[in-house]
Amino acid sequence: MKLGKRITALLLVAAVGLGAVGCSKVNGEETQVKVVRVAHGQNEEHPQHKAMLEFEKYVEEKTNGAVDVQIFPNELLGATAQAVELSQTGAVDLVIAGLGTLEAFNDCYTVLNLPYIMDSTEHYHEVMNDEEIIKPVYESTKDSGFVGLTWFDAGVRNIYTTKKVIMEPDDLKGLKIRVQTSPTNVKMLEALGASPTPMSFGEVYTGLQQNVIDGAENNELALINNKHGEVAKHYSYNMHAMLPDILIASTSLLEDKLTEEEAQIVREAANYANEYEMELWDEAAQEAKEKAEAMGVKFYYPDIKPFQEKMVSLHAEYTQEEDMKAVYDKIRKKGDEILAKNASIESKEE
Template identity: 85%
Template sequence: MKIGKRITALLLAAAIGIVAVGCNKVDGAEKKVKVVRVAHGQNEEHPQHKAMLEFEKYVEEKTNGEIDVQIFPNELLGATSQAVELSQTGAVDLVIAGLGTLEAFNECYTVFNLPYIMDSTEHYHAVMNDEDIMSSVYESTRQSGFVGLTWFDAGVRNIYTTKKAIMEPDDLKGLKIRVQTSPTNVKMLQALGASPTPMSFGEVYTGLQQNVIDGAENNELALINNKHGEVAKHYSYNMHAMLPDILIASTDLLDNKLTEEQAKIVMEAASYANKFEVDLWEDAAAEAKEKAEAMGVQFYYPDIKPFQDKMKNLHAEYTKDENMKAVYDKIREKGDEILAKNASVESEQE
């Protein structure tokens, strides 16, 4: 996306606000239409974008065209951090944001960003679908001007580089690895011996191509959808994080700009989009891996225990805070429940 167009779109969103009022004719009569703009950083082939198209369809049908949902992918309205800031003022209404951005607003999100806090995909999904855990997390940013509506699967994050396979922590020493703008991510890579380099997601391809960075950490879709696999040929499954992206909504939209019924429909649509995206994710990740292999990306499977061991001090540091420890304990309790359940099933099968 050209810089000029991005700046124009950003200024436009800031100037006119998220909800514009227009008029459509229905059965010969004019009716007011509220425009709701959605910002995210993925391209049009990504499961999150496809899920938001379903969101758009649901909202527009259920409101009989009273709401016009407009989706801006590819960081068209600015980097995610900028889009979140615009949501605080009501200039952008819905944003799909990563935890690295959200933890700057409340420490609850930091806990999810801790490396290796999730034991498995089953554990990860169980946590994200548990209202007892997530409702308070979603509400934790209300005073900042936005709340969480739902989560989208962003897969398992792993490290990929332009130079060599990462088979043990020492392989990262001296390498510049792109991270989200997140203190937790920075400290994780420092603990592994790398040089963390915060950078907008939209700048990663050029950064890899021009050797500004030596690698990044993300899921398999980044290799294809964002073409990182063209320049980074070594992808190592160190599995340091299973992270959701969060669909946030401006409180101004939900509390002031929409009717109670319209706000209810938006929240229903978010839940629908979540189920749609999660179902798409697994197949999309497998397809991305297959395409990446065809373009020459090598996949590696290191022993993850040495990486896990490097994170013990980080976990201890972040659980000193009572609020963070409360969320941490709930996540770990859910993991222990699943481990006990699976062990019981295995025992019965023997």
């Protein structure tokens, strides 16, 4: 990313008192326009950015231009953790944040972040679309100054490396692997014998290139959209996590800055953006894999059972607290229901 662009963006945020409301002509008349700032860490080709462009269009059309949505991709407003902190003060209104960042604010997000908590993508999607499970999680950070609005599919996270192929947990011993700033992710890699190295997503390419780290963990899009495949040529489907990214909103945006009608439009736009992003995700992941193969990245398919077995104690550790166990039990119950349903269908087909 360009330093000049980041400085300009940060100066804009610093001037929040001047920029929160602007003037524009709506239907030929000059009127005040409310500026809504959105921060995320992906580039302009990522499905999440494209979904937020649809969000922008929806909000501006439904409010007849009374709300001006401004999107800052590529961590232009700082690393995700910084952007979330800015949302607490209202300097940034909306942020797309990973679970690794959000779990610092409430333990409910930690449960979603547990490796191998989801059995399949079907399980993952049904959990995230179940309001009984997810709404309390979204609302759990209200006292911290923000709430969740919706989720974006971020695929299945796997480990990719610059030199060593990962086929079993022992292959990770001693390797420095980038993780999100998350105690759960750190403990996961420690359990696998790796040396977890938290760093900003925007620093990963340079870290791989300069051998500061030996690898990272993410979905296939990072290989292409963020060019990690130029330096990391080994991608192993150990499938340790199926993690959503969460679109969070500052409570000051929803309760103070916008009218009730405008806040409802923002919520509707978030749901629309979720549906739009879901349609794009699978196609984008497959396309990224094909492009990565063309640039020399090789894909490997290890047996995931040995990796799962390493996480038993981690699951036990994070289900001691009552609230966390309640979320965990709901997720596992959903998984058992899906397994039973699918088994019944297979039995009838036989």
